[in-house]
Amino acid sequence: MSSERDYVLGTHDEEIERLGLQHRVWLPRASDAWRRAGFTSGQTLLDVGCGPGWATVDLAGIAAPTGRAIGVDRSRRFLDAARAHASALGCENVQFHELDLDTQPLPAVPVDGVWSRWVYAFVKDPRALLARVAAVMKPGGVMVLHEYVDYRSWRVSPPRPEFQWFVEEVIASWRAHGGEPDVGMTLPQWLAELGFELRELRPLIDAPRPHEFGWRWPHAFVDVGLDRLVDLGRVPREKADAVRRAFRESQAVPGAFSLNPTVLEIIAIRR
Numbered sequence: 001m002s003s004e005r006d007y008v009l010g011t012h013d014e015e016i017e018r019l020g021l022q023h024r025v026w027l028p029r030a031s032d033a034w035r036r037a038g039f040t041s042g043q044t045l046l047d048v049g050c051g052p053g054w055a056t057v058d059l060a061g062i063a064a065p066t067g068r069a070i071g072v073d074r075s076r077r078f079l080d081a082a083r084a085h086a087s088a089l090g091c092e093n094v095q096f097h098e099l100d101l102d103t104q105p106l107p108a109v110p111v112d113g114v115w116s117r118w119v120y121a122f123v124k125d126p127r128a129l130l131a132r133v134a135a136v137m138k139p140g141g142v143m144v145l146h147e148y149v150d151y152r153s154w155r156v157s158p159p160r161p162e163f164q165w166f167v168e169e170v171i172a173s174w175r176a177h178g179g180e181p182d183v184g185m186t187l188p189q190w191l192a193e194l195g196f197e198l199r200e201l202r203p204l205i206d207a208p209r210p211h212e213f214g215w216r217w218p219h220a221f222v223d224v225g226l227d228r229l230v231d232l233g234r235v236p237r238e239k240a241d242a243v244r245r246a247f248r249e250s251q252a253v254p255g256a257f258s259l260n261p262t263v264l265e266i267i268a269i270r271r
Contacts, residue, residue, distance in 0.1 A: 014227075016052045016081050018220045023054035025217040026117070029204060029265070030055065030146070034062065034115065036200070037142040037267050043112035047071040048133055049101060049119030053082025053094075059115060060086070060094040068093040070107060074100045101129050110138045117146040120187060124178040127190050134194050137270040143196070145266040147184035149203070154218075154261040158253050162246035170225055173234055184264035196268040204263040210251045218258045222247050 023030075039045055043063050047056040050071030060069035071094065073079055079096045086094050097107055102124050114133055120126040137143065151171055156163050174181050188198055208214035226244055229235040250256060 012077075014224055016078065018224050019051050020054055021220055022217055025214050026146070027058070030115070030117070030144075031058075033144045033146075033265055033267060034059070034113075037113060037144045039063075039113045039115075039142070039144075041065070042067045044109060045069045045113045045115065046106075046109075046111040046133070046136070048106075048114060048116040048129075049073055049122070050078075050082060050096065051075070052078045053085055053096060055115060055117070056082060056094055056096070057086050057089060057091050059113075060091050064093055067112075068095065070094075070109065070111070071096045072099055072101070072106060074098065106132055106136050109136065111136055112138055112141050114141070114143040116144075118148070120145070120147055121174070121181050121183045122177075122179040126180070126183050126187075130187070130190050131194060134196070134270060139270060141270040142199075143191075143266070143268045143270065145184075145187060145268075146204070146263050147187060147266070148181050148261050149184035149264040150262040151181040152261075153205075153259065155259045156247065156250045157255075157257050157259065158250050160246040160250045162243045163250065166222070166226070166243045166247075169229060169235060173229060173232065181261075184266070187264070187266060188268075191266070191268045195271045197271055198266070198268050200265070200267040202265040204265055206260045207257045208260070209257045215251075215258060218260055219247075219251075 039062050041063060044067055045059040045063050047059055047069060050056045050073045053071050056069050056071035063069055071082060076098055079098055082096050114137060120129065123129050152167060154167050171181055188201060191198060206214060222244065226235065226240040230237050230240050
């Protein structure tokens with residue numbers, strides 16, 4: 001099993017909390033995609049790279065009372081948090097499996113729908129994982145993915161060179177760990193090669209302002225991401241503090257906003 005340290009952003013409590021915020025910010029987008037994909041009661045829904053299970057529990061609610069949701073992830077810390085969250089909510093139609101998405105087979109359970117967000121960008125062989133996921137889907141099953149297509153599009157207004165340096169350092173660290181932040185540019189081709197029908201491709205672009213709820217997501221990533229880069233020895237603490245100050249100074253200006261990195265939403269049907 002891979003080390004928890006292999007995660008680009010770690011699996012510590014602060015990251016679990018940040019992922020919860022991320023899920024709340026993105027839930028309207030995800031819920032809309034799940035609705036258009038036809039996720040509904042009685043289905044078996046698979047959450048690939050479920051992390052702390054925030055989306056898995058929501059999918060279990062959609063599948064209830066006769067269906068179920070299955071979450072898979074390689075982090076035991078994340079899965080412990082997921083099980084505790086599901087238990088606290090009395091969610092019983094959910095299962096979690098600890099496995100390495102790069103090396104281990106998925107549960108041999110035919111599924112009606114699959115969800116993943118920012119998972120293929122982190123694995124070492126995303127096409128192989130996509131093929132393994134396709135193999136457990138029923139004919140007519142629907143896959144919904146959210147992945148970045150242009151991570152460098154993340155900018156702040158007013159611009160600060162320190163922030164653009166941070167974005168480049170995040171990309172470099174990502175690739176050094178074997179991932180590809182812009183994997184969404186290739187996923188539609190791979191899906192077509194695997195026999196999927198591409199139902200929808202939608203770019204998702206947001207420009208939240210500091211007083212808006214959605215802005216808390218990029219703000220939280222800046223803090224956690226900088227700390228993680230320091231922990232990995234890629235960035236000196238003084239440089240991280242300078243980037244943090246630049247971001248906050250930029251976003252304190254009237255009319256400021258964060259242009260978030262472009263995400264591609266994919267809805268594809270297994271033939």
